Amino acid sequence: MLKIAGLVTLILDIILVLTTVFLMWSARKAVEHGNKPVYKVRAYYAPALIIALIAIFAFTITRMPYRALALTPPAATVKVTGHMWYWQFEQEGQPALGALPKGEVIEFAVTAADVNHGFGVFDPDGHIVGQTQAMPGYTNRVRMVLEKPGLYHVLCMEYCGLVHQAMIGFLTVE
Amino acid sequence: MEKRNRNATIAWLVVSFAVFIVMIGLGITMRLAQGLRIEIPPNTFYALMTMHGLGMAGGLFAGALSIIWYIISRTCKVSLAVSWFSWVLFLIGAVALLYATLIGGFGPGWYALYPLPFINAAWPSWATGVAIIALLIMGVSWLLYQLDMLRAMAAQYGASRLLAWEYIAGKKPAEPLPAVILIASMCAIAGALGTLSGAVTLILYLLKWISPGVSLDALLLKNTMFMFGHVIVNVCIYCGLCAVYHLMPKYSGRPWGVNRITAIAWNATLFFVLFAYFHHLYMDFAQNKALHIIGQITSYGSAIPATAVSLFGIASQVYKSGMKWRFTPTAFVLGGMGWAIGGVAAVVDSTIMVNSYFHNTLWVPAHFHTYFLVGYIFMFFGFLHDFFNSKAERFAISSFVGMLVGGYGFLSMFYLGGYYGVPRRYAAYTAIQVGDIANKGALFASLGALFAAVFLLSAIAFAISLFAGRSKATAEAVATT
Numbered sequence: 001m002l003k004i005a006g007l008v009t010l011i012l013d014i015i016l017v018l019t020t021v022f023l024m025w026s027a028r029k030a031v032e033h034g035n036k037p038v039y040k041v042r043a044y045y046a047p048a049l050i051i052a053l054i055a056i057f058a059f060t061i062t063r064m065p066y067r068a069l070a071l072t073p074p075a076a077t078v079k080v081t082g083h084m085w086y087w088q089f090e091q092e093g094q095p096a097l098g099a100l101p102k103g104e105v106i107e108f109a110v111t112a113a114d115v116n117h118g119f120g121v122f123d124p125d126g127h128i129v130g131q132t133q134a135m136p137g138y139t140n141r142v143r144m145v146l147e148k149p150g151l152y153h154v155l156c157m158e159y160c161g162l163v164h165q166a167m168i169g170f171l172t173v174e
Numbered sequence: 175m176e177k178r179n180r181n182a183t184i185a186w187l188v189v190s191f192a193v194f195i196v197m198i199g200l201g202i203t204m205r206l207a208q209g210l211r212i213e214i215p216p217n218t219f220y221a222l223m224t225m226h227g228l229g230m231a232g233g234l235f236a237g238a239l240s241i242i243w244y245i246i247s248r249t250c251k252v253s254l255a256v257s258w259f260s261w262v263l264f265l266i267g268a269v270a271l272l273y274a275t276l277i278g279g280f281g282p283g284w285y286a287l288y289p290l291p292f293i294n295a296a297w298p299s300w301a302t303g304v305a306i307i308a309l310l311i312m313g314v315s316w317l318l319y320q321l322d323m324l325r326a327m328a329a330q331y332g333a334s335r336l337l338a339w340e341y342i343a344g345k346k347p348a349e350p351l352p353a354v355i356l357i358a359s360m361c362a363i364a365g366a367l368g369t370l371s372g373a374v375t376l377i378l379y380l381l382k383w384i385s386p387g388v389s390l391d392a393l394l395l396k397n398t399m400f401m402f403g404h405v406i407v408n409v410c411i412y413c414g415l416c417a418v419y420h421l422m423p424k425y426s427g428r429p430w431g432v433n434r435i436t437a438i439a440w441n442a443t444l445f446f447v448l449f450a451y452f453h454h455l456y457m458d459f460a461q462n463k464a465l466h467i468i469g470q471i472t473s474y475g476s477a478i479p480a481t482a483v484s485l486f487g488i489a490s491q492v493y494k495s496g497m498k499w500r501f502t503p504t505a506f507v508l509g510g511m512g513w514a515i516g517g518v519a520a521v522v523d524s525t526i527m528v529n530s531y532f533h534n535t536l537w538v539p540a541h542f543h544t545y546f547l548v549g550y551i552f553m554f555f556g557f558l559h560d561f562f563n564s565k566a567e568r569f570a571i572s573s574f575v576g577m578l579v580g581g582y583g584f585l586s587m588f589y590l591g592g593y594y595g596v597p598r599r600y601a602a603y604t605a606i607q608v609g610d611i612a613n614k615g616a617l618f619a620s621l622g623a624l625f626a627a628v629f630l631l632s633a634i635a636f637a638i639s640l641f642a643g644r645s646k647a648t649a650e651a652v653a654t655t
């Protein structure tokens with residue numbers, strides 16, 4: 001997903017730069033009403049853009065994270081509370097948070113005790129798996145499948161004051 | 175009259191430019207700290223970050239408003255008194271904010287999410303109070319300034335004509351509506367609504383500061399705060415576009431007026447800019463899902479008028495026009511390109527599915543710094559070059575090359591950081607032990623600081639170019655027009 005997003009951005013940026021260079025180069029000679037072709041291109045561009053946006057919208061909106069994996073009952077539910085400046089994890093029906101099962105749906109019920117924090121889960125290789133805000137007074141439920149065994153790091157993804165940059169939690173996945 | 179309007183505009187432009195330069199200094203300091211080149215304590219870092227964000231957004235917005243004020247002052251009777259009064263208020267607010275952040279250490283970030291300013295703060299409570307009042311004063315300043323512009327335009331053209339609805343209805347009015355009036359109206363209306371949303375938020379903050387027992391809703395205030403922030407930064411760019419619409423024809427020799435499509439486009443933009451801010455709340459799963467979906471629709475939607483009308487408009491000004499690549503049109507065209515490049519990153523990130531990965535990584539500052547640094551700023555500088563009738567073409571163009579290299583280099587480091595998942599707003603990355611994020615983060619930051627320094631020097635060179643080549647004769651010519 002990330003790779004596609006990065007690549008799409010890069011390709012469109014290159015097209016924009018090339019178009020700009022071409023336009024500036026075209027201006028070296030003056031043609032009266034020479035800009036007619038621009039309107040011709042636009043007549044194709046506008047509908048093409050609208051169709052492309054609708055298609056991408058339709059594809060991505062059904063993959064919103066809010067109801068992801070909604071149909072599979074989670075193998076574990078973890079209550080996450082953000083505090084200034086640490087993460088507290090509690091597992092339903094367990095005295096302490098043990099290892100989470102690899103490859104299974106996990107539900108995180110995320111809230112905050114004081115200010116806003118951001119619950120960002122990074123896999124053992126340092127790739128972000130998903131995130132949700134931790135907000136006082138609200139519980140945000142997010143489901144994830146943690147595929148790789150090992151130590152996952154939870155980084156704070158919403159600025160929360162003095163020690164925000166070191167507010168790190170750990171989840172073990174086996 | 176013309177001269178007095180010019181002077182009032184110069185007062186705003188000078189403040190805006192000076193704020194911009196000083197705030198770059200703070201930005202470079204932050205990047206150096208993240209790159210471990212210098213050491214500053216986290217509370218200082220966050221105070222600098224807060225000042226930088228508010229200073230840049232506020233200082234550039236104020237300058238942008240003065241650009242549209244100047245443009246409309248040529249046909250409408252804007253109030254000089256209001257301009258100067260707003261200017262004084264703005265300065266008072268700016269100085270108070272500098273005091274609250276740099277002396278008081280106020281550091282909850284530019285959008286100061288509730289209740290961060292009030293809990294366990296690393297700074298004294300008075301700094302929070304001063305900052306809230308400072309921002310409120312600035313809000314009043316902008317509101318007065320914008321409302322007076324709307325009044326003046328309505329008096330000249332008739333309130334019902336300002337948004338060019340007659341064109342949308344398919345009528346051909348006897349007296350055409352200038353494009354700049356349509357855009358300036360859109361800016362002032364959206365800007366005033368955004369400012370109001372900010373004012374409401376800040377009044378509630380003030381209440382909380384005075385009586386700490388009050389408890390407010392974090393999600394609601396996040397909505398009102400982002401409505402404010404999102405609107406004013408976007409309106410700032412639209413003001414830059416207003417300058418482009420205004421001046422481009424002078425260089426291309428081609429007219430650029432309002433027609434049905436332009437009218438629809440700017441009305442659509444007004445609608446989109448007010449409702450796109452929902453994309454800032456995608457990761458608030460508790461927010462109603464319908465609002466998230468509206469956020470993605472309006473964010474995607476804003477790409478249509480922006481590209482199909484404004485960018486194609488620039489293209490049709492340029493294509494085979496025989497235009498000479500003097501500083502102003504060059505800066506305008508490349509500013510339009512920078513705006514579009516930032517827009518691509520924004521639209522990608524406004525896809526909810528993608529936002530799960532990019533939200534609050536450095537991708538976010540990457541896209542809005544693109545909009546500004548190589549988008550709005552170039553439009554702003556293009557306007558300044560023309561406004562001051564600068565004669566140092568070569569000098570200005572060479573400074574521009576430096577800004578392109580420094581700007582895009584600096585921005586690439588933000589994009590790379592975002593791509594590799596480096597979180598935004600970290601005073602240092604050293605505590606991150608997963609993957610290679612800490613090393614990558616620091617490396618990109620150091621390089622970013624280097625490129626930003628190139629940008630800073632080039633921007634100073636550009637400022638010098640404005641006056642360097644200005645012969646006495648032209649100065650007098652300007653003064654008497």
Ligand code: HEM
Nearest residue numbers: 198201202204205227230231283284546547598599600626
């Ligand atoms: C060369 C010029 C600039 C430099 C070196 C610079 C640097 C920075 C840095 C290092 C950050 C913190 C990034 C993070 O870790 O989250 C930042 C944030 C920010 N910058 Fe800039 N910046 C520059 C230009 C601008 C411009 C032109 C604007 C205009 C709007 C701007 C507005 C902001 C805002 C709003 C923030 C967010 C502050 C916050 O998160 O509270 N910057 N900038």
Ligand SMILES: [Cu+2]
Nearest residue numbers: 156158160164
């Ligand atoms: Cu945090």
